[in-house]
Amino acid sequence: MKINNTLFTIVLTLLLVACSSSDSRYSISNDVGPDKPIQLDHIEDAHPVYEPFSRGGNRDYNLRGGSYKIIKNPDGFKQSGQASWYGKKFHGHLTSNGEIYDMYSMSAAHKTLPIPSYVKVTNKDNGKSTIVRINDRGPFHGGRIIDLSYAAAYKLNVVDTGTANVEIEYITTKPQPSTLNPTKALLSYSIQASSSNHEDRSKSLAQDINQSLSLETYIEPNNSNFRVLVGPFSNYSESEKVLQMLKTNGFPQAFIRKNNL
Incomplete structure (x- = not known):
């Protein structure tokens, strides 16, 4: 010891x-x-x-x-x-x-x-x-x-x-007391790989990630930007593993975000 x-x-x-x-x-x-x-x-x-x-x-x-x-x-x-x-x-x-x-x-x-x-x-x-x-x-x-x-x-x-x-x-990120309610505690995670104001490029990038890394992807419009998202994942540990995969495959700026269901 x-x-x-x-x-x-x-x-x-x-x-x-x-x-x-x-x-x-x-x-x-x-x-x-x-x-x-x-x-x-x-x-x-x-x-x-x-x-x-x-x-x-x-x-x-x-x-x-x-x-x-x-x-x-x-x-x-x-x-x-x-x-x-x-x-x-x-x-x-x-x-x-x-x-x-x-x-x-x-x-x-x-x-x-x-x-x-x-x-x-x-x-x-x-x-x-x-x-x-x-x-x-x-x-x-x-x-x-x-x-x-x-x-x-x-x-x-x-x-x-x-x-x-x-x-x-x-x-502060501590869960508030209301999150103890099971109907409000359901969470999932996605990984943002990219954000661009070019819709066509974003769709093409999402398709490339899907085909080359066998990951589910989707596009999320945000005002004039289009976010390329990977997931969603049911738990944070799973999303962390995919995040490291993305970072080592040309997406060093990728990050995990929480989705409210």
């Missing part, structure tokens, strides 16, 4: 320093953006849904002389400070809860909010705001309160400046 606890501590420490480490696990020493970034304008905010806190990344910890206590009840949490971002150096590596960091996803790192969490981030320098999903720990530089993915930083115009003055606000 002592050996297992020691091993767990070592692994946890490696994951916690993911956003700031300079060790040899990474192929490049200094973090940069992608060499040939994909088009990001169509990527939507993260969609807050209820998710149980993960087993990994939610223990109080000590790092570099600092002591960090995970916030157990973040309802109403707000914080102001500097945002930074992380990109290519960490792309494809593990986040603090064991997920794979994707610089094209709308995610972020925070020192003490529970994982996963959703927060609204407002760039106070230009008024832009977006919603991200917290799945990592950091940043551990003085004055910085959140480390944005490359995609989220792009949305807030933080890529060029490197840092920005922001305010973050926790978004």
Whole structure:
């Protein structure tokens, strides 16, 4: 048991320093953006849904002389400070809860909010705001309160400046008491693979996904846009597996959303 606890501590420490480490696990020493970034304008905010806190990344910890206590009840949490971002150096590596960091996803790192969490981030320098999903720990530089993915930083115009003055606000996703009613608790999930204002292209893409990956697809009009959706799925675990398949087959911007039946 002592050996297992020691091993767990070592692994946890490696994951916690993911956003700031300079060790040899990474192929490049200094973090940069992608060499040939994909088009990001169509990527939507993260969609807050209820998710149980993960087993990994939610223990109080000590790092570099600092002591960090995970916030157990973040309802109403707000914080102001500097945002930074992380990109290519960490792309494809593990986040603090064991997920794979994707610089094209709308995610972020925070020192003490529970994982996963959703927060609204407002760039106070230009008024832009977006919603991200917290799945990592950091940043551990003085004055910085959140480390944005490359995609989220792009949305807030933080890529060029490197840092920005922001305010973050926790978004509550806890089920409300009314959801205990079985007739209101039925949920399903779909995966949005793409969104475009070209109906013909969207239909063609949906057909390609269906034929090449053997996945059920459908189109959902949304004002002048047409969303290409995969599913629906009856449970979140199933949709997570398909999401990883899509991400490794040319859809790094795909994300899971909840459908109310």
